[in-house]
Amino acid sequence: MRAPSIIIRIMSESLQKLGQWLDSYLNFEKLPQKDIFWLDTMEFLCAQFNHPEIFAPAFHVAGSKGKGSVSAMISSILDAGGSRTGLYTSPHIIDFAERIGTAHSRLPEKTYADAASELMDGIGKIPAESFPGKRPTTWFELVTLYAMIAFRQAKVDYSVYEVGLGGRLDATNVITPKISVITPIELEHTEFLGDTVEKIAAEKGGIIKRNVPVVVAPQQESVRAVFRTIAKERGSEIRFIDEIVSSVTHRFEGNSMFVKIESPLFRRPLEAKMRLLGEVQAMNAALAAAAVKIALPKTDEAQIEMGLSVASLPGRFEVVDARRLGFPCAILDGAHTVNSERFTMETYRALFGGRKDGTLLFGCAADKDSADIAPLFAGNFSDVFVTRPGTVKKSDIGEMERSFSRAGIPFTADEDFCAMIKAAVSASARKNAPLLVTGSFYLVSEVRKLLGI
Structure with a gap:
């Protein structure tokens, strides 16, 4: 399978060139399945580009379903407080800028172009034999690095990274976030991640960092046990959303959904009229709200409500x-x-x-x-x-x-x-x-x- 072209609708010469350049890189699906993920390549690349992954405090989101929605909600909540937040998510539906932008808009076109130039020029100066294992870098590694460079160029206040596949060896896992967030786990990509939910949870739990808090969506008990073990080994405080949120209710009115979230984390119940619809989005909202409140305890409840109310994501109901x-x-x-x-x-x-x-x-x-x-x-x-x-x-x-x-x-x-x-x-x-x-x-x-x- 060929990696999707990233050439976007509003095309500059720089972005056309970047799209063609990225498409020339070997897609991981053409490699032997047991040898497609390595974190050392991404660590090497970040070092070559003066560590763009540490420019802004980050939120890291993994899981089998809902991670894109939760990432969008976190970014929207942060933006509602006046911050400029970079959002990296996938896939894009039409426009590549859906992958790399903010909660509600593209980055400036000049930022995309300047980041493209920095990426292509920098990669061109690295001798092929100096890459770890002399392996070629992948399309997803380069796109992830491009996002990090673009966020640094845009001088964002925060960044939110959605994991692409798995977690432990995903290209995004070079960051050390303020908090790790894990959405529900189910069987998926078993050829890469393992043939049981427990094995998949071990891969997803790879985003849990030493002494960094983690908040987790409701899971079956065997999956919870996997996450608890990883968190204990790494000295990370782990909280399951169904243990810290006392109530999440929702009701529909027309094409809108009203959500109410109650938890000791918040000074009062949260209430929001949401654009993202469905019972699962109500729980996603609770997870996103808790993640921001745990990472940034001074976040105001009204800011969280505003962020949830305006959060959106193409192609999710x-x-x-x-x-x-x-x-x-x-x-x-x-x-x-x-x-x-x-x-x-x-x-x-x-x-x-x-x-x-x-x-x-x-x-x-x-x-x-x-x-x-x-x-x-x-x-x-x-x-x-x-x-x-x-x-x-x-x-x-x-x-x-x-x-x-x-x-x-x-x-x-x-x-x-x-x-x-x-x-x-x-x-x-x-x-x-x-x-x-x-x-x-x-x-x-x-x-x-x-x-x-």
Whole structure:
């Protein structure tokens, strides 16, 4: 698989050059699977660039699901207090600046260009034989280093880093943060991280640093035990959010969600009207709020509420006005695991009640569990379209068809995702009904590009 091009829509000559330069680097998926992650390369690179990873106090977020949302919420809370916060997250849906920016905007174009020049010039001066193990650096290592350089150029007050894959050997793990944050753990990327949740937890727990506090989302007991052991070994205070937060409640009104969080951490209950929707986002909000309060105890409750209220993240149950297309709204959600899709459907039903006339457009990568995902959609949509999620990820349209057939769901399937997107839009317009797009961030990206949303 080729790493996605980072050339962005508002293109300068420098950024076009950077995109081509980055795309020339070997993608880790072409390397032997047991030899794809090394932290020493990233440590070496940071030293060569005068340690941009230590420029600003950092927050580090790992986990199997929700880490992008939690990262966005933390960044938004920090910005609400008047700070300038760098946010590094992935993947991007359309625009590369979604990976490297602030909670609500891009960095200045000059910052992107200057950071690109610093990165390319600096890498060009390093003899290939001086890299640890004489190994070539990877696309993700270079993009992570680029983010760190860009944040230093932008003179951010804080930085928030979302782990790319795993944690222990992820390129972001060169930072020593003010706090480590771990979202829920589930089976994922088993070929890289291990075939049990306990093994995966050990990799995710690798972001726990010596004498740095860590706050953790609710986990099954065996996973909690893994994190407790790592924290004890490293002298880190560990807190589980369900042990320090007494109550998290939410209710829907229209396309908004009201959340109330109660905890001894806060001087009073927190209340926020959120753009990020769903029960899982209410718990993510509690995790983000607790992380900021533990790391920065003087943070005001009103600042936390404001940050949560304006936090957003493309492609995470994102409700987009589609009236110009002839139907109320499109819900763009990159959920691609069984648990994530379960939360997606719970939120969908909470918003649209007993409506059964919606349209579903689904497409997932070949390594996703479509057999267990498909039944979650049963009885909720009158039109279902199944396709591959764009051209970047390998997919198995036959397996998706078998999954929906076994679930007893009538559907239309075609590998031509452009045709299926148009068919789904036409179906929603004919019924004046909502359209749910889910299964892959890459499918969400294709829908955005084709529909101009």
